[in-house]
Amino acid sequence: MNAGIIGIGRYLPEKVVTNLDLEKMVDTSDEWIRTRTGIEERRIAADDIDTSDMAYFAAVKALENARISAAELDLILVATVTPDRPFPSVACMLQERLGATKAAALDISAACAGFMYGMVTAKQFIESGTYRYILVIGAEKLSKIVNWEDRNTAVLFGDGAGAVVMGPVSEGRGIVSFELGADGTGGKHLYQDEYVVMNGREVFKFAVRQMGESCIHVLEKAGLSKQDVDFLVPHQANIRIVEAARQRLELPEDKMSATVRKYGNTSAASIPISIVEELEAGKIKDDDLIIMVGFGGGLTWGAIALRWGR
Secondary structure (H helix, E strand, C coil): CEEEEEEEEEECCCCEEEHHHHHCCCCCCHHHHHHHHCCCEEECCCCCCCHHHHHHHHHHHHHHHHCCCHHHCCEEEEECCCCCCCCCCHHHHHHHHHCCCCCEEEEECCHHHHHHHHHHHHHHHHHCCCCCCEEEEEEEEHHHCCCCCCHHHHCCECEEEEEEEEEEECCCCEEEEEEEEECHHHHHHEEECCCEEECHHHHHHHHHHHHHHHHHHHHHHHCCCHHHCCEEEECCCCHHHHHHHHHHCCCCHHHECCCHHHHCECHHHHHHHHHHHHHHCCCCCCCCEEEEEEEECCCEEEEEEEECCC
C-alpha cells in the first residue's frame, strides 16, 4: 500500500500588503526587497482570523477535493509555529470544528519544514495499515510574531494555510522516498522570543546547501535521477534559495514553483499553498514526479519524492 495525496486545498487572506506599503512602515524599498528576496507582496490575515481559522478553511477544501467526510478522518496533523494558544492544539480545535469525531489530533513544531514532517508521519500510519485517512495541514499567522519595525524580518513573511488529505493511492503513485533531518546546533540562527529573530546570512548558507543536498538524497533513495524530475516545489523562503535548489536539479525555470513573489514566506503553509497554485495552472499532472523540499528553524529540513495521482 502506497500513501499519497488524495485531496488538497488552501486558504489565503484577502488583505494584500505590497512592498510599497512596507516602505511606509519601515526603512526599506521595493527594489531592496525584490532584489534580495524576490518578494513583491504578501497576504496578512485580519485581526479576527487566527491560525485555526485558516487551517479550517483549507481543510474544508481538501476534504471536498478528496471526496471524503471529516467523520472518516483517523488523524489530524497540523504543522505550525503560530498556534492560536499553547494548548489546546490547533489540531484539536479543528477536530471539533470539522466534526472529525474519531480522529486523533496533534500539532507538529518543525517550523518551515513542518509540512514535510507531517506528510512523512502520515505515510507511516497509512502504510502500516493503522489509519486510512489523515489530514495534514500547514497553517501560519506569522504576522502576529513579526516585529513590523524590523526591516530584516518584516518584509519576509505572510499568512496562509494549505491542507492535504493523505490516504492509500494506486500502485506506483504516492510517496516514493523521503528525508527528514535536524541540526539543533543551528537553533540560535532562527528562533522566536517575542518576535522572530533571524541571522539571515547563516540561515541562507544552510538553506542553499541543505535544500540541494536533500533533493539529491531523495532521488538516490528512490533509484531515480535528476532527469526523472517533472516538477520542484520548494519551501518559498527566498527566490535566491529556491533558485539554487532548481539549479542543483538542473531544471528549467518553468519546472519549479515560485510563489514567494505573491505570498512571501508562509512557513509550514508554503509548500501546500504552492502545490494548489501549480495544479490550478496545469503544471502538475498525474504520474509526474514531484520533489518537495523545505527547511526551517530548529534547524530542520525535509524532502519528499512523490509520484502525483490518486
